[in-house]
Amino acid sequence: GIQVEQSPPDLILQEGANSTLRCNFSDSVNNLQWFHQNPWGQLINLFYIPSGTKQNGRLSATTVATERYSLLYISSSQTTDSGVYFCAVSKTSYDKVIFGPGTSLSVIP
Amino acid sequence: GAVVSQHPSRVICKSGTSVKIECRSLDFQATTMFWYRQFPKQSLMLMATSNEGSKATYEQGVEKDKFLINHASLTLSTLTVTSAHPEDSSFYICSARGNGIYEQYFGPGTRLTVT
Numbered sequence: 106g107i108q109v110e111q112s113p114p115d116l117i118l119q120e121g122a123n124s125t126l127r128c129n130f131s132d133s134v135n136n137l138q139w140f141h142q143n144p145w146g147q148l149i150n151l152f153y154i155p156s157g158t159k160q161n162g163r164l165s166a167t168t169v170a171t172e173r174y175s176l177l178y179i180s181s182s183q184t185t186d187s188g189v190y191f192c193a194v195s196k197t198s199y200d201k202v203i204f205g206p207g208t209s210l211s212v213i214p
Numbered sequence: 215g216a217v218v219s220q221h222p223s224r225v226i227c228k229s230g231t232s233v234k235i236e237c238r239s240l241d242f243q244a245t246t247m248f249w250y251r252q253f254p255k256q257s258l259m260l261m262a263t264s265n266e267g268s269k270a271t272y273e274q275g276v277e278k279d280k281f282l283i284n285h286a287s288l289t290l291s292t293l294t295v296t297s298a299h300p301e302d303s304s305f306y307i308c309s310a311r312g313n314g315i316y317e318q319y320f321g322p323g324t325r326l327t328v329t
Contacts, residue, residue: 136316138317138318140320145322146252146305146307146322146323146325147320147322147323148258148307148309148320149320150215150317150318150319150320153316153317191257191258193318195316198316201260201263201273202248202260202318204257204258205257206256206257207257209255
């Protein structure tokens with residue numbers, strides 16, 4: 106099955122700093138999502154981005170499908186950005202979704 | 215956006231009893247629902263996939279007689295943990311997907327503690 110890696114595993118940022126999170130996957134995928142799991146456990150959809158670039162406020166994401174990676178950019182980080190960021194992929198819409206191990210982000214004031 | 219609710223948010227039960235967790239899609243019809251399990255500081259592990267009106271498909275290693283899943287309508291799926299044991303203690307999360315749509319939307323999760 107598809108292997109998903111995320112880096113870094115842990116990240117501590119000062120409020121206001123920028124960061125880049127990376128997701129590598131071992132096979133071609135047609136579907137990729139980024140999620141933020143807040144400290145209470147709720148998963149929040151950030152982006153559905155099987156290819157290309159999208160932006161939503163301070164967050165943006167880029168997926169280079171041919172090179173099998175996706176990047177999530179967080180600019181001007183805030184303490185509310187703390188939590189775990191997961192990427193999740195599937196080869197087709199009929200295959201099960203594979204979650205990466207996550208990047209745990211702590212933003213300190 | 216699409217909203218998924220889960221109930222209860224937290225439950226404590228005694229070993230040997232059964233617990234039912236409900237997952238509801240509030241503003242869309244969920245043709246497919248997923249149940250995940252998450253241990254502390256770990257990623258989500260898919261337990262089963264259920265399509266409305268069909269039997270659930272369980273992932274390898276997940277006991278279907280222990281984790282009963284019912285997806286009887288387009289807005290409701292239930293997970294029943296039967297004869298719960300302390301090792302079943304975990305965070306259970308459901309997600310839902312509409313027909314022809316890839317994106318999954320997640321419920322807030324249920325923290326199960328078996329004493």
